[in-house]
Amino acid sequence: MFEFLRQPGFFGTHATMGADLSQLMATLFTGLFIIGWLQAKQHRGHHHHWLMLGGMVTMVGFFTAYYLFRQLGVLAFEGKEGFGGSQALYDYVFIPVLTIHIILVIIGLVMAVYMIVLGFRSQQFLSGARVLSVARLQTSWKKVSLIFAALLAVVMLLFGARVMSAGFSMRKLEVYIGFLTLVAIVFAVEMGIQRIWPDGGQRHRALGRFTMIVYCILFLTGTFTYAMLYILYPGKIG
Numbered sequence: 232m233f234e235f236l237r238q239p240g241f242f243g244t245h246a247t248m249g250a251d252l253s254q255l256m257a258t259l260f261t262g263l264f265i266i267g268w269l270q271a272k273q274h275r276g277h278h279h280h281w282l283m284l285g286g287m288v289t290m291v292g293f294f295t296a297y298y299l300f301r302q303l304g305v306l307a308f309e310g311k312e313g314f315g316g317s318q319a320l321y322d323y324v325f326i327p328v329l330t331i332h333i334i335l336v337i338i339g340l341v342m343a344v345y346m347i348v349l350g351f352r353s354q355q356f357l358s359g360a361r362v363l364s365v366a367r368l369q370t371s372w373k374k375v376s377l378i379f380a381a382l383l384a385v386v387m388l389l390f391g392a393r394v395m396s397a398g399f400s401m402r403k404l405e406v407y408i409g410f411l412t413l414v415a416i417v418f419a420v421e422m423g424i425q426r427i428w429p430d431g432g433q434r435h436r437a438l439g440r441f442t443m444i445v446y447c448i449l450f451l452t453g454t455f456t457y458a459m460l461y462i463l464y465p466g467k468i469g
């Protein structure tokens with residue numbers, strides 16, 4: 232499988248099969264989410280719900296599996312040797328765009344999960360139609376702490392099971408602590424956000440638009456990186 236991903240890609244550029252597959256999937260998912268956005272604007276709640284839910288779950292699954300397989304690799308594969316342009320272009324254009332892209336990937340992954348949960352929490356059914364509710368949707372610190380404590384217990388159990396079967400490693404501990412920290416940050420940010428948009432439906436619309444803008448910039452920065460690496464300035468690898 233690893234060998235397959237390193238073969239020349241199908242777009243006829245200098246890219247590998249893996250990079251072309253990733254670019255193709257990014258294009259498909261971005262197109263799908265824009266359709267989902269239009270469905271929401273046209274108040275087609277059911278269609279929007281199924282498309283966003285199915286699309287986000289498939290996208291997170293695909294990219295998580297793909298990047299884990301490539302050992303979290305844009306930089307691992309296509310580091311400086313992969314880039315054939317000048318040092319200045321690399322330092323002042325390529326790396327800043329790639330850094331923005333990676334930060335947005337993390338925000339995009341968090342928003343995918345967050346928006347799905349918010350979708351379920353803020354929807355209601357009126358005469359069979361799926362619409363956003365106009366009621367206050369607020370969580371207390373007590374409830375958030377309880378959810379976090381339950382998650383902590385599950386993660387500790389999982390970590391314990393992993394240590395028993397495969398042994399302890401500092402790297403593993405960091406990954407688990409990193410995940411819990413991220414969840415804690417999201418919960419804390421949500422407590423602030425729910426003051427700004429107390430109404431669940433309003434919050435879903437505002438953060439949904441934000442998420443869609445993040446996905447569009449993600450697509451643009453990803454395509455830019457692809458074009459620089461495999462079309463404009465191909466390096467030794469590719």
Ligand code: HEM
Nearest residue numbers: 271272274276280283346347350351361362363439440442
């Ligand atoms: C996962 C990513 C999601 C994103 C990015 C997203 C984004 C949006 C946006 C931007 C709107 C407002 C459209 C506009 O007026 O401009 C909206 C409306 C809506 N969303 Fe989502 N959404 C997501 C998932 C979901 C899910 C999972 C559900 C249901 C469980 C859902 C239910 C709804 C409903 C019912 C509306 C109102 C449609 C109407 O105006 O009648 N959404 N969403």
